[in-house]
Amino acid sequence: xxxxxxxxxxxxxxxxxxxxxxxxVSHQIEEMGFNLVRVFFVDDGQKKLQIMIERANGFLITVDxxxxxxxxxxxxLDVENPIAGAYVLEVSSPGIDRPLMCEEDFDxxxxxxxxxxxxxxxxxxxxxxxxxxxVECGDIKMVCNDEDVRLPFSSVWSASLVLTDELIEAxxxxxxxxxxxxx
Numbered sequence: 198x199x200x201x202x203x204x205x206x207x208x209x210x211x212x213x214x215x216x217x218x219x220x221x222v223s224h225q226i227e228e229m230g231f232n233l234v235r236v237f238f239v240d241d242g243q244k245k246l247q248i249m250i251e252r253a254n255g256f257l258i259t260v261d262x263x264x265x266x267x268x269x270x271x272x273x274l275d276v277e278n279p280i281a282g283a284y285v286l287e288v289s290s291p292g293i294d295r296p297l298m299c300e301e302d303f304d305x306x307x308x309x310x311x312x313x314x315x316x317x318x319x320x321x322x323x324x325x326x327x328x329x330x331x332v333e334c335g336d337i338k339m340v341c342n343d344e345d346v347r348l349p350f351s352s353v354w355s356a357s358l359v360l361t362d363e364l365i366e367a368x369x370x371x372x373x374x375x376x377x378x379x380x
Contacts, residue, residue, distance in 0.1 A: 211236065211237075214280055215236040215238055217279040218236045218238075221274070221277050226250060229265065229266060229269065231253060232250065234249040234251050235298050243285065246274075248270060249289055251291060263290070270286065271286055298356075307329050307330055308329065310363075311356060312356065312359050313325045313356040315348065315352045317352055319349075319352060320346070323354075335349060337350055
């Protein structure tokens with residue numbers, strides 16, 4: 198399950214602040230050997246900037262990795278100041294039931310159960326849970342209740358993997374393979 202994102206990546210819907218942060222930090226994060234998974238700004242009384250990273254080589258993210266990336270991002274954000282006022286910066290791994298943010302993610306996790314929320318109703322609903330098949334011509338292909346479904350990537354508001362035994366086993370196998378290849 199290792200990945201290296203290259204060039205311009207088409208993302209699910211993100212706000213202006215998040216897009217600005219992506220522009221500011223993604224290159225430096227990649228230079229450190231990580232992929233930027235998600236940037237999310239929350240303002241529910243206490244402003245919080247959440248940044249999720251993964252190792253480009255497929256290894257597990259450590260607390261030290263998060264601290265190193267946090268220090269680098271903090272310095273960049275202090276200089277560029279894309280978010281007005283005080284906020285908390287939180288850097289973490291995406292977890293096993295990670296968000297899917299770009300078309301590459303939907304291909305990478307083909308075969309796994311996924312939860313997708315749309316910004317508008319399609320076929321009378323906004324939420325789909327089913328087995329991910331991949332992406333083709335800008336559409337996400339999945340199987341929901343034994344029916345083939347195609348959803349426009351441009352309509353995805355949020356998407357994430359659903360935690361299942363199959364996903365846990367595949368993730369553990371990928372981590373083990375990455376460690377053996379490095380070893």
